[in-house]
Amino acid sequence: MNKKVSTTEEQVKIRQETKQIFKRFGKKRGNLMPILQKVQGKLGYLPQEAMLEIADFLEIPGIDVYSVITFYNQFRLNPPGRHSIRVCLGTACHMKGGYITLDAWKRRLDIDRGETTPDREFDLDSVACVGCCVMAPVTVVDGKPQGKVEPTKVDGLLLAFEHEQEKKSKNENG
Amino acid sequence: MKMADLSTITSAFQEIKNRAESHWRALYDSGKPVIMVGTATCGRAAGALEVLKAIRGELKRQNLNCPVIEVGCMGHCYAEPVVIISKPGYPSICYGHINPVITERLVKEFILGDNPCFEFVLGALEENDLVPSFSDFPRAKYEKRVILKNCGHIDPTEIDHYIAKGGYSALVKALQMQPEQIIEEVKRSGLRGRGGAGFPTGQKWEVCRRAVGEPKYVICNGDEGDPGAFMDRAILESDPHSVIEGMIIAGYAIGARYGYIYIRAEYPLAVERVQVALRQARKLNLLGNHILGGDFNFDIRLFQGSGAFVCGEATALVACIEGKPGIPRPRPPRMATRGLFAKPTAVNNVKTLAFVPQIINNGTDCFAGTGTEQSKGTAVFALAGKVVNTGLVEVPMGTTLRQIIFDVGSGIPGGKRFKAVQIGGPSGGCLPEAALDLPIDFDSLTNAGAMMGSGGMVVLDEDDCMVEIARYFLEFTQRESCGKCTFCRLGTKQMLEILNDITQGRGKIDDIGMLSQLAEDVKAGSLCGLGQSAPNPVLTTLRYFRDEYEAHIKEGRCPALMCQDLVAYYIVPEKCERSCDACVGTCTVEAISANKKRIKVVDQEKCVKCGTCLDACPPQYNAVVKLSPPSEVPGSE
Numbered sequence: 047m048n049k050k051v052s053t054t055e056e057q058v059k060i061r062q063e064t065k066q067i068f069k070r071f072g073k074k075r076g077n078l079m080p081i082l083q084k085v086q087g088k089l090g091y092l093p094q095e096a097m098l099e100i101a102d103f104l105e106i107p108g109i110d111v112y113s114v115i116t117f118y119n120q121f122r123l124n125p126p127g128r129h130s131i132r133v134c135l136g137t138a139c140h141m142k143g144g145y146i147t148l149d150a151w152k153r154r155l156d157i158d159r160g161e162t163t164p165d166r167e168f169d170l171d172s173v174a175c176v177g178c179c180v181m182a183p184v185t186v187v188d189g190k191p192q193g194k195v196e197p198t199k200v201d202g203l204l205l206a207f208e209h210e211q212e213k214k215s216k217n218e219n220g
Numbered sequence: 221m222k223m224a225d226l227s228t229i230t231s232a233f234q235e236i237k238n239r240a241e242s243h244w245r246a247l248y249d250s251g252k253p254v255i256m257v258g259t260a261t262c263g264r265a266a267g268a269l270e271v272l273k274a275i276r277g278e279l280k281r282q283n284l285n286c287p288v289i290e291v292g293c294m295g296h297c298y299a300e301p302v303v304i305i306s307k308p309g310y311p312s313i314c315y316g317h318i319n320p321v322i323t324e325r326l327v328k329e330f331i332l333g334d335n336p337c338f339e340f341v342l343g344a345l346e347e348n349d350l351v352p353s354f355s356d357f358p359r360a361k362y363e364k365r366v367i368l369k370n371c372g373h374i375d376p377t378e379i380d381h382y383i384a385k386g387g388y389s390a391l392v393k394a395l396q397m398q399p400e401q402i403i404e405e406v407k408r409s410g411l412r413g414r415g416g417a418g419f420p421t422g423q424k425w426e427v428c429r430r431a432v433g434e435p436k437y438v439i440c441n442g443d444e445g446d447p448g449a450f451m452d453r454a455i456l457e458s459d460p461h462s463v464i465e466g467m468i469i470a471g472y473a474i475g476a477r478y479g480y481i482y483i484r485a486e487y488p489l490a491v492e493r494v495q496v497a498l499r500q501a502r503k504l505n506l507l508g509n510h511i512l513g514g515d516f517n518f519d520i521r522l523f524q525g526s527g528a529f530v531c532g533e534a535t536a537l538v539a540c541i542e543g544k545p546g547i548p549r550p551r552p553p554r555m556a557t558r559g560l561f562a563k564p565t566a567v568n569n570v571k572t573l574a575f576v577p578q579i580i581n582n583g584t585d586c587f588a589g590t591g592t593e594q595s596k597g598t599a600v601f602a603l604a605g606k607v608v609n610t611g612l613v614e615v616p617m618g619t620t621l622r623q624i625i626f627d628v629g630s631g632i633p634g635g636k637r638f639k640a641v642q643i644g645g646p647s648g649g650c651l652p653e654a655a656l657d658l659p660i661d662f663d664s665l666t667n668a669g670a671m672m673g674s675g676g677m678v679v680l681d682e683d684d685c686m687v688e689i690a691r692y693f694l695e696f697t698q699r700e701s702c703g704k705c706t707f708c709r710l711g712t713k714q715m716l717e718i719l720n721d722i723t724q725g726r727g728k729i730d731d732i733g734m735l736s737q738l739a740e741d742v743k744a745g746s747l748c749g750l751g752q753s754a755p756n757p758v759l760t761t762l763r764y765f766r767d768e769y770e771a772h773i774k775e776g777r778c779p780a781l782m783c784q785d786l787v788a789y790y791i792v793p794e795k796c797e798r799s800c801d802a803c804v805g806t807c808t809v810e811a812i813s814a815n816k817k818r819i820k821v822v823d824q825e826k827c828v829k830c831g832t833c834l835d836a837c838p839p840q841y842n843a844v845v846k847l848s849p850p851s852e853v854p855g856s857e
Contacts, residue, residue, distance in 0.1 A: 074543075076561075077347070079524075083485075083524060083526065101695065108356070114543065114544065114545055117547075117702075118527050118528050118546070119526070119527030120485045120526040121526060137447045137642060137676070137693075138605050139447075140692050141684055142605075146830045146831065153808070171485060172728075173487065173527075174527070174529065175442070175446070175447035175450075176486050176487075177454075177487065178450070179448055179450055179602065179604035179676075180262055180298060181265040181300075181679075182605075182612060184800035191264060196835075197832050198808070198832055201808065
């Protein structure tokens with residue numbers, strides 16, 4: 047495999063952190079999914095350097111790692127934002143206007159599904175169903191399911207983030 | 221098994237059981253009120269964790285030392301967050317729609333005082349003379365809780381609670397039987413796989429037991445991918461040990477050494493709770509080597525999926541555990557002869573496994589005594605969508621749709637008219653009012669063009685467009701198709717494009733014929749259940765709601781006023797109140813402004829059709845209306 051030698055600090059760090067995770071696993075192909083999940087859990091996404099390290103460790107072609115990553119919805123190729131927004135588009139959420147909620151998030155954050163805002167503050171994606179159908183339409187904000195998120199609540203949630211930000215910068219400044 | 225083993229097993233378990241029972245009794249023996257808070261995912265979405273914090277805080281402020289325990293989901297999801305208070309001298313009372321403010325009152329007035337706060341009561345768990353109990357609810361007449369009986373009443377992170385309620389006694393009983401006897405019992409009970417296809421479980425186990433190859437595996441399929449279904453999540457979060465016990469029994473029956481519980485990535489809380497449960501079972505030697513001192517070895521690993529609907533298909537699920545993309549393969553060879561790592565494997569749904577301890581404990585007749593001729597036992601449905609009492613229900617097979625939706629679910633909210641019920645997710649179909657008296661079982665649903673699927677039931681009312689729901693499901697299956705079979709990969713894509721055209725006002729009259737043709741081809745030309753059933757939502761809506769397709773195509777009109785491209789929001793000038801600005805303030809894109817007469821007007825160019833203005837307009841004016849086709853708006857071209 048064509049190994050990319052990198053010198054930048056970030057890439058070295060990625061490789062180190064990826065290798066740390068191998069300690070808990072054997073070199074079985076069956077460990078690929080759990081390893082990918084752990085690496086993504088640590089780094090927030092699966093950069094090329096991590097993929098190459100994993101392929102090396104399991105002694106499988108890099109393309110096999112890539113094909114698994116791109117097959118499953120949960121794996122990300124891009125760095126995440128500080129806050130994750132997941133709009134549920136399950137049946138109940140869809141029928142109660144989940145797509146309208148998604149539109150509202152897109153409009154407010156000015157990004158599309160699967161993207162991260164340029165300041166890496168928010169990333170936006172949809173999710174098939176989080177199983178809280180009775181609270182439809184649901185948006186999972188930073189891992190916490192929020193029920194009945196309609197366009198006005200989108201604004202409310204964003205306002206809460208803004209407040210927090212302001213508070214933080216106030217505290218930092220004195 | 222040797223006789224010596226048998227007495228070891230029973231005495232080992234007796235010790236565990238005694239300890240568990242005294243642990244459970246200690247909770248109530250203290251004479252203090254016991255407070256239970258439902259903190260499954262649905263409860264959390266409604267704010268259960270805040271309620272939990274508020275209760276603990278208030279108890280501390282009042283210097284009270286009552287046990288507060290977290291329980292799972294009772295199934296009354298419409299009333300989340302729910303809290304159960306068991307105070308000596310009172311029945312156990314369940315409160316609904318709780319928030320931190322109500323919490324404070326409950327502590328001050330009921331726990332400290334003696335006012336049970338009737339205004340927040342949902343129902344009592346047992347019959348009494350003080351407050352109405354759940355058994356007085358109309359739904360009690362139909363409900364029969366078998367695998368949901370512990371859900372919401374025990375702490376899922378405490379194995380002792382499960383054991384005190386009779387848990388793991390089926391395992392002890394099973395370990396004293398011959399594996400063949402267990403398989404025979406399960407066969408006689410008539411248990412069919414609850415994952416949707418309804419394959420007889422005993423038969424599956426028998427083939428697996430006889431198959432050659434070691435080690436054998438048991439897999440619990442918790443890849444509940446159907447959007448709109450959440451019963452597997454609720455069971456894994458609320459009563460994980462019932463599934464684990466079922467798996468150990470299955471492992472013993474087929475002679476397996478290992479088991480895997482596969483849980484989809486979207487259910488992090490279920491993953492966490494199952495992990496805890498596995499650890500506890502191992503600690504008590506209910507899992508691992510020489511279970512309870514006998515000679516049966518069995519261990520379970522948890523495997524977390526990564527988001528692929530197709531992995532609900534057994535061959536794809538196995539590929540996923542093997543570390544490959546979840547692409548199904550042709551059958552035969554069946555999983556039972558050649559499954560995980562090419563070894564004999566029994567793949568069973570969460571609910572199927574949860575039924576196993578019940579069958580072993582209560583005998584086959586008890587299970588086979590409920591249900592219909594061909595479908596025995598009870599079925600769990602997740603009731604969601606446009607229905608008053610959303611939540612989980614467990615009813616005997618053969619209960620009619622009308623009873624579930626109107627008696628258990630209390631009908632449609634807001635006085636709207638029932639239109640259809642979507643059963644079985646993307647593989648199922650939409651059944652109209654005429655099908656409401658259909659007794660539900662595996663076969664009746666298939667005949668009607670739908671499918672039991674995993675039991676998701678989404679109720680649709682007059683505001684839901686049937687073309688749009690068909691389009692939605694096809695968009696889902698099209699995206700989730702693994703791409704192996706041409707008809708599934710390309711056929712669903714073509715069907716989706718036609719449906720997109722229809723819902724956006726570009727439909728042609730021969731589209732309907734083309735859709736039916738493609739639907740048949742995709743069904744015939746696909747290898748796995750995903751492709752074979754993907755056209756079902758389109759076929760059933762075409763069969764029962766053809767007129768809606770025709771209205772979209774011929775008139776550019778969406779009868780349910782749902783398809784965004786075919787509707788417009790309009791403020792009726794005669795109804796608009798000059799002094800009211802409610803809609804202007806809520807419009808998220810500033811598309812509403814007031815004209816010279818202070819009458820509000822929607823700028824159709826700017827409007828994104830989110831409907832916020834319709835909700836904001838005070839009911840006494842009711843000035844905002846939805847019109848379809850958009851050319852109905854006065855003054856438009």
